Amino acid sequence: MSITIAAIVIGMTLVTYIPRMLPFVLFKGKELPSFWQGILQNVPYATLGALIFPGILTFHENTAFALIGTAAAFILAFTGANIIVTVLGSIGILTVLSVFSM
Incomplete structure (x- = not known):
């Protein structure tokens, strides 16, 4: 055995x-051509998105709640906030939303 x-x-x-x-x-x-380097540099982001997105849709019984949190995270990330600010900001917005929607 x-x-x-x-x-x-x-x-x-x-x-x-x-x-x-x-x-x-x-x-x-x-050295790889710049085209392939550009593709390979984006693989971690694509993989992370593919792993996270299904969880977003099943996070809460109300899909709009999860999509609002996702939109908040996208907006914060697009404005240049670092990852901690993005995550905490999205959590904060969802916390406020859940308090006022009860």
């Missing part, structure tokens, strides 16, 4: 390590 678990752990290690190592080996000393 322990040999099977060890084989699984080694297999998972290789499957995880190889895709992370290959770009370093293949692109060592090379």
Whole structure:
């Protein structure tokens, strides 16, 4: 049994390590074109949006409540507020909205 678990752990290690190592080996000393650099720089934002957006729609039984919080966060972020101000501002607006809507 322990040999099977060890084989699984080694297999998972290789499957995880190889895709992370290959770009370093293949692109060592090379620079990607600016088009690809621009795309790759936006991948974390797209991934974060894809992970967060479904949660926004299921956050509250009233979807408008969640969308107001999202709009507040977008406006704060668009004006240049840092992430802490954006999150706390959106929470504050939703808190005020929930107090007055009761």
